[in-house]
Amino acid sequence: MSHTINLEVLLVIFTLKDEALQVWLQPCHEAHAEGQWALPAKPFEGGCSLEQTAYQCLETCLGLREAYLEQLYTYGEPDRHPHDCLISVAYFALIAMDAIARLAPTTPTGAWFPLTRLPPLILDHASILAYALRRLRYKLEYTAxxxxxxxxxxxxxxxxxxxxxxxxxxxxxxxxxxxxxxxxxxxxxxxxxxxxxxxxxxxxxxxxxxxxxxxxxxxx
Missing domain, CATH: 1.10.10.10 (Winged helix-like DNA-binding domain superfamily/Winged helix DNA-binding domain)
Structure with a gap:
């Protein structure tokens, strides 16, 4: 049986909050993932670049138009999703700690979670988050x-x-x-x-x- 091919841009948004490195997550409302949370994502529909789509996703989540943004990896394994062929181009974003107090999230059901106390995550989002953290830690050694x-x-x-x-x-x-x-x-x-x-x-x-x-x- 053939599967629908879907392309999305997925974001791993980090900040420092309450003495912890935290990530922004949103509850998943798909039937196969009841009670689980997800990294925010936006379907890629053309008409703009992948990076522009990532910024649109960031603005939808947090009302923020600018942030440090870097492409992370493309995930397209055929068994990632139980029903569709889902390809995710992942980015990670960094939000300065003093900007958090000024933000008014436009997705009130989303929330910040410390990396040490994460809820259950859908699909392979836990491994995507883990890879983003490894990349961030590695980049500390040779970038600002x-x-x-x-x-x-x-x-x-x-x-x-x-x-x-x-x-x-x-x-x-x-x-x-x-x-x-x-x-x-x-x-x-x-x-x-x-x-x-x-x-x-x-x-x-x-x-x-x-x-x-x-x-x-x-x-x-």
Whole structure:
């Protein structure tokens, strides 16, 4: 029996929220997946690019038109879906932590879930999410992708904490700061953040640092 061929763009949307790396999921309403959740997706109907479709999906989910977006992989195994031939072009997106408070999700049934407490996921979405996390962790070593999850200004402690949450492990403070400062990808600002203890200097990502990152690993 022949199957209908469907092409969709699927999104893995990450953010840092409540001291955890979290992903945006939506409940699945298909009969074969009752009680399960899914990564957001949008059918590819032509008339625009795959990337534009991914941004449309992001806007539908979170009301957000811009974010860091990167194509992840294409999934097209013949047994992915119980009834159709489903091809998913997966992307992952990173949303800065300070942007979350300003967002007004247009899909109220969706929700953020910590990666350590995920609900049951449909089809192969658990493996797609796991692969997206592996890609994100790998990219931390040689790109500035981790800064996409931070506000424009941040402290050294905040950037280290961001990396620790993504990697799921503690990092040596002295060694991390030495490598980060030697990489030359951030610069101090005149601003400080007050709180308990001494005021902390605020840094920002250098917009001209992309070439330097491409030339060497950020954390060898």
């Amino acid at each position: 992708v981790g800064f996409e999850l931070l506000p424009e200004l941040f402290t050294l402690s905040e950037i280290q904490h961001t990396y620790e949450l993504i990697l799921g492990e503690r990092l040596d403070k002295r060694n991390f700061r030495r490598r980060l400062l030697q990489a030359g990808v951030i610069e101090p600002t005149p601003h400080v953040r007050s709180g308990e203890g001494r005021p902390a200097r605020l840094y920002r990502y250098r917009p001209d640092a992309i070439a330097e990152i491409k030339a060497r690993r950020l954390f060898p």
